[in-house]
Amino acid sequence: MKLRTLTLGLLSASALAFAAHAESITIATVNNGDMVRMQKLTDDFTKANPDIQLNWVTLEENVLRERVTTDIATKGGQYDVMTIGTYEVPIWAKQSWLLPLDKLGDDYDVKDIIPAIAGGLSVDGKLYAAPFYGESSFVMYRKDLMEKAGLKMPDAPTWEFIKQAADKMTDRANGVNGVCLRGKAGWGENMAFLTAMSNSFGARWFDENWKPQFDQPEWKNTLQFYVDLMKADGPEGASSNGFNENLALFQQGKCGMWIDATVAASFVSDPKASQVADKVGYALAPDNGLGKRGNWLWAWSLAIPAGTQKADAAEKFVSWATSKHYAELVASKEGWANVPPGTRSSLYANPEYQKAAPFAKMTLDSINAADPTHPTVKPVPYVGVQFVAIPEFQGLGTTVGQLFSAALAGQSSVDDALKQAQDAATAAMTEGGYIK
Amino acid sequence: MARAVTTQHKTIATAAAWIVALLIFFPILYTIITSFKSEQEAIQGFNLIPSGTFESYSEVQQQSGYFKFFFNSVLLSVGSTILALIVAVPAAWSMAFSPSKRTKDILMWMLSTKMMPAVAVLFPIYLIFRDSGLLDSRIGLTVMLMLINLPIVVWMLYTYFREIPGEILEAARMDGASLWNEIIYVLTPMAVPGIASTMLLNIILAWNEAFWTIRLTTTNAAPLTAFISSFSSPQGLFWAKLSAASTLAIAPILIMGWFSQKQLVRGLTFGAVK
Numbered sequence: 001m002k003l004r005t006l007t008l009g010l011l012s013a014s015a016l017a018f019a020a021h022a023e024s025i026t027i028a029t030v031n032n033g034d035m036v037r038m039q040k041l042t043d044d045f046t047k048a049n050p051d052i053q054l055n056w057v058t059l060e061e062n063v064l065r066e067r068v069t070t071d072i073a074t075k076g077g078q079y080d081v082m083t084i085g086t087y088e089v090p091i092w093a094k095q096s097w098l099l100p101l102d103k104l105g106d107d108y109d110v111k112d113i114i115p116a117i118a119g120g121l122s123v124d125g126k127l128y129a130a131p132f133y134g135e136s137s138f139v140m141y142r143k144d145l146m147e148k149a150g151l152k153m154p155d156a157p158t159w160e161f162i163k164q165a166a167d168k169m170t171d172r173a174n175g176v177n178g179v180c181l182r183g184k185a186g187w188g189e190n191m192a193f194l195t196a197m198s199n200s201f202g203a204r205w206f207d208e209n210w211k212p213q214f215d216q217p218e219w220k221n222t223l224q225f226y227v228d229l230m231k232a233d234g235p236e237g238a239s240s241n242g243f244n245e246n247l248a249l250f251q252q253g254k255c256g257m258w259i260d261a262t263v264a265a266s267f268v269s270d271p272k273a274s275q276v277a278d279k280v281g282y283a284l285a286p287d288n289g290l291g292k293r294g295n296w297l298w299a300w301s302l303a304i305p306a307g308t309q310k311a312d313a314a315e316k317f318v319s320w321a322t323s324k325h326y327a328e329l330v331a332s333k334e335g336w337a338n339v340p341p342g343t344r345s346s347l348y349a350n351p352e353y354q355k356a357a358p359f360a361k362m363t364l365d366s367i368n369a370a371d372p373t374h375p376t377v378k379p380v381p382y383v384g385v386q387f388v389a390i391p392e393f394q395g396l397g398t399t400v401g402q403l404f405s406a407a408l409a410g411q412s413s414v415d416d417a418l419k420q421a422q423d424a425a426t427a428a429m430t431e432g433g434y435i436k
Numbered sequence: 437m438a439r440a441v442t443t444q445h446k447t448i449a450t451a452a453a454w455i456v457a458l459l460i461f462f463p464i465l466y467t468i469i470t471s472f473k474s475e476q477e478a479i480q481g482f483n484l485i486p487s488g489t490f491e492s493y494s495e496v497q498q499q500s501g502y503f504k505f506f507f508n509s510v511l512l513s514v515g516s517t518i519l520a521l522i523v524a525v526p527a528a529w530s531m532a533f534s535p536s537k538r539t540k541d542i543l544m545w546m547l548s549t550k551m552m553p554a555v556a557v558l559f560p561i562y563l564i565f566r567d568s569g570l571l572d573s574r575i576g577l578t579v580m581l582m583l584i585n586l587p588i589v590v591w592m593l594y595t596y597f598r599e600i601p602g603e604i605l606e607a608a609r610m611d612g613a614s615l616w617n618e619i620i621y622v623l624t625p626m627a628v629p630g631i632a633s634t635m636l637l638n639i640i641l642a643w644n645e646a647f648w649t650i651r652l653t654t655t656n657a658a659p660l661t662a663f664i665s666s667f668s669s670p671q672g673l674f675w676a677k678l679s680a681a682s683t684l685a686i687a688p689i690l691i692m693g694w695f696s697q698k699q700l701v702r703g704l705t706f707g708a709v710k
Contacts, residue, residue, distance in 0.1 A: 026654055031669040036499060055655040058500070058666035063650060070558065070651070076566045078654045244673055248479045251673075273476050273673070 023313050024053035025080035028068055030300065031058045033266070034133050034340045035083070037330065038321055044329055045320045052313045061188070068305075072097045075307040080314040084129060086120040086299050086372070090389045093128040099304045099311055100126040104319040112324070112344045114364075117299045120372045120383075129301035130322040133263070134342025136366035137196060137295045139283040140250065140268055141257040142276060145169045145176065149256075156293075159200070159225065159286045162257065166233035169256030178233030180255035181226070184242035185405035187397025192296055192386040193259070194404060195397075198222040199376040200287045200294035205388050205425070208381050210434035212425035214400075214418045223414050227407055239409035251275060259285060261298070262366055265359035266337065282362040284369065290377050296386035297370035299342065342367055396428045464686065470679035478675040492680035499677075500663055502684055509659035509688075511574055512649070513642035516581035517635055520589045523582070525631070528593035529619060533602055543594065546587040554584075554647045565652055572654045580652065581642045589638055596630025597623070632699050636692075643689045660685035 029035045035058070042054050057079070059067060068082045072092065084092070092098050104110065110118070113131060121129045139157065146153055149168035154161065166178030182193040195205070203218035213219060230238050233256075235249055243260060247267055250258045251274040258264070271277040285295035302318045304311055320326060327339045327347055336356035339347060341363055347353050348364045357363075375385040382388040387397065400421045407417035429435045470478050471493070472486035496502070531539050561580070562571075570576025600623065608622045624631070646661040653662060667674060667681040693700065 028654075031666055031674070039499070057654050057658070057662075059650070059662075060665050060668035063665055067651060070562055074559070074562055074566055076562065076571060078571055244669075247673060251479065252481070267673075273479075 022051050022053050023310055024055055025308075025310050025313050025317060026055040026057060026078065027081040027083075027302075027317070028057045028059065028064060028079045029083040030061050030064055032263075032300075033338075035300075037334065037338065038132075038326075041326075041329060041333065045317065048320075049313075049316060052316065054317065072305050072307070077305075077307040077309065079305060080308045080310050081317055082303050082305055083132070083300055084303050085301065086117075086297065087384065087387050087389055087393070089121045089129045089301060089303065090123055090383055091391055092303070093123040093126075097306050098128045099306055099308075099315075100128055101130055101304070101315060101318065102126070103312070103315050104130065105323075108319055108323060109346075112346050114343060114345055114367055116297060116367055116370055116372070117343060120297060120299060121301055129303035130318050131299040131301045131343040132322055133340035134297075134299040134367060135261045135263045136285075136297055136342070136363065136370055137193070137259060137261050138265075138285050138362055138366045139257055139259050140264065141165075141281050141283065142169075142253075142255075142279050143281040144279045145256045146281070153281060153283050156284045157286050159288055159294075162259075162286050163225075163229055163233075166229060166257060170233040175254050176256060177235040177249070177254060178256045179229060180235055180241065180246045180249050180258045181230060181238070182242055182246065182260065183230065183234075183239040183405055183408045184245070185239075185398065185401040186242070187387065187394055187401060189242045189401065190405055190408075191397045191401040192298075194222065194226065194401075196285070196296040196386040197226065197294040199292045199385065200285070200290065201225070202288070202290045202292070202377040204376045204378055204380050206381060206429070206434075208379055210381055210429055212422050212429060214422040214425060219418055219421075220414065223404060223407065223418060227414055230408055231410075239405045259294070262342065262359065262363040265363070266341075266357075269359070282359050284362065284366060292375070292377055293366075293369050295366045295370055297367060297372055298386070390432070390434075392428050392432045396425060399424045399428075464690075467679045467686075468683050470676055471683045473676050473679075475673065475676045478679070479673050492676040493684070496667065496677055496680045496684065500666055500681075502663065505658060505660045505663040505685075506688070508574065508657055509643055509661075509685075512578055512581055512657075512659055513639045515574075515578040516585065516642045517638040519578060519582040520586050520638060521631065521635065524586060524589040524593050524634075525619070525624075527590050528597050529623065531590075531594050532597035532600075533605060543591065546590055550584075550587050558651065561648075562651070571652060572656050572658075574657045577649060577652055577657050577659075580648050581645055584645070584648070585638050585641050588641070589634055592634045592637070593627070593630065596627050596634075599630075600626050629699065629702055632696075633702065636696050636700050640689055640693065 039056055046052065046054065064083065068079060068084065070076065071078045072082070089098070110127065114134065117131050117134045118127065121127060121131060139153070139162070141153055146165065146169070149165060151165050151168065153165070162179065168178070169176065170178035182190045184190055198204075198219060201218050201222040203216065203222050204213050207213055235241065235254065241249070243264070246255065246258055246260060247264060249255050250268055253276050265282065268274050268280050269277050285293045287293045302321060304314045304318065308314055322343065324344065324346060327344065330339045331352070336350070336353045339353065341347070341357070341360070348360055354360050370385050372383050372385050382390060387393055403412070403417045403420050403424070406412045407414050426435070469484060469486050472488050472490070474487060474489055474491060477483065477487060531543065565571045565576055568576075604626070605618055605622060608618050613622065644661070646665075649659050649661045650665055653659070664678070664681050664685050667678040
């Protein structure tokens with residue numbers, strides 16, 4: 001009896017010692033399908049690294065952004081790994097808020113990361129965040145409605161074709177809108193779409209001297225085309241539609257076309273959620289023959305804040321979550337179609353993935369077609385395709401987004417919206433010291 | 437005849453009350469209904485009859501684990517309420533029974549702290565919490581919730597105490613009761629309904645507080661507000677899961693409110709019909 005008590009005591013003491021030794025890292029992330037899947041698969045990581053415990057903090061995107069920004073700016077040290085996007089990485093890296101990722105391991109194969117994505121996450125040639133999944137935007141369309149309209153979607157359509165197809169597909173009596181596009185105000189909502197679209201119209205946010213360009217004809221063409229298209233063929237109340245609202249409409253068969261994130265392909269083609277799963281075709285984002293397409297580039301990435309005390313454990317986790325091994329793990333448990341897309345070239349060379357994901361080639365082509373350092377036709381002083389990677393952009397982008405959303409809702413004219421956008425941008429740039 | 441009109445009036449008033457109540461309660465009801473739908477059903481437009489699946493509940497539990505958050509919510513809301521009462525009862529007593537020239541101004545000043553949006557002091561508070569090691573701690577958050585609800589607690593108690601005739605307290609004093617005896621044996625028993633409803637309201641306010649509880653916590657101290665927030669998604673439609681999480685989060689407070697509605701209503705209308 002005594003011996004048993006002693007053994008038990010020793011065992012619990014050693015367990016306690018082990019628990020005390022285990023390092024726990026806190027990971028802040030967003031709630032989307034790929035991230036939730038990763039949380040379910042972490043046993044694979046903790047088995048290989050029994051001395052590291054993982055704590056998850058999942059938050060809504062805007063709350064997450066605010067929380068991690070507060071924490072990193074005050075060096076609060078609450079998180080060891082943060083999920084951030086291509087907008088934050090260059091700004092935060094320049095502030096020395098992030099640690100460079102140079103110990104990802106020998107078999108990590110950094111060169112395998114798609115160059116357009118790696119470029120957006122690097123500053124001065126150093127990688128500051130590892131992409132977990134990457135996305136561009138493209139056209140998703142209903143093959144049956146396109147056929148009914150007597151048209152054939154080219155692989156690389158023009159805006160003119162989109163307008164023509166939308167006009168023909170619109171059948172409001174039966175609840176079908178020719179095209180669904182984002183209208184909800186926000187720098188990451190309607191302005192992501194409109195900024196990317198404006199690139200294909202040759203517009204830019206600022207000239208080389210940071211002078212706002214909303215008074216130029218390119219912006220007028222962009223906004224006028226968008227408002228006219230949506231008025232004629234868009235859904236009712238489009239000015240309050242974001243990604244999720246349009247996704248619901250498309251899945252219910254109420255949109256002929258939807259131009260949005262490539263990640264949506266896996267949702268609209270999922271028979272469990274989508275009523276039109278077997279009728280969806282994909283095409284590159286439209287252009288106007290100016291050499292740039294209206295598609296964006298985004299990567300949800302894992303980065304390590306400079307304030308962490310557990311940098312090594314954090315980097316081990318980042319390396320695991322963004323590795324080729326992780327892609328294989330997801331494939332073995334949930335099939336190739338569920339592997340996080342858009343980060344590694346090797347995934348797109350994999351015949352099994354190509355077979356499982358019919359949108360694979362189009363996604364890769366879209367990502368490759370986006371160039372964050374030369375986003376539009378004319379030269380620009382900033383980095384970013386659907387955003388401008390400066391700290392002022394979140395506020396300014398949302399202000400302009402509200403003005404453009406009001407123009408879509410018919411509360412103001414296109415000219416008024418552009419004039420006010422020009423004034424707001426000039427004020428923000430003057431205040432920020434970009435122009436005098 | 438007059439009797440008939442009264443009955444008719446009563447019926448109309450009852451019907452109107454039911455309609456208004458249903459309108460107010462409808463969002464919560466629909467959330468509960470949606471939580472018993474599958475994700476596909478949830479996005480398919482308005483539908484009051486769910487298929488009755490528990491899929492979302494089991495997924496929500498699997499993904500986040502409800503009880504840790506629930507425990508924190510109970511601890512924070514009850515803890516902050518008790519703390520607030522300890523501070524507010526003496527404060528309200530002194531303001532009600534021995535007011536000074538500036539009592540009104542002090543009351544107004546206390547209330548004015550509620551007039552500033554919370555986000556305006558996010559950075560100072562965050563820095564104070566960081567430097568005192570209180571980020572993601574239950575103690576820090578309990579104190580924070582106590583502080584933000586204190587003005588309301590003091591105001592409510594002050595209003596109740598004012599309804600109690602000062603003569604009774606004087607009589608107790610004449611009989612030789614000390615200050616503490618007076619508060620504990622005379623004032624408190626008379627103010628129990630007021631204190632109880634203040635307590636209930638404060639627990640509800642603390643339970644639902646979603647600004648500081650999300651911003652000052654990460655994992656250890658995170659209550660149910662953080663639990664709900666983790667199911668809100670910008671990319672992807674998880675309405676059934678979000679509804680299940682919301683239902684789980686509001687259920688305890690809803691049940692508590694149901695059982696204590698008499699005290700709540702009595703407390704909230706105390707002094708209004710005089």
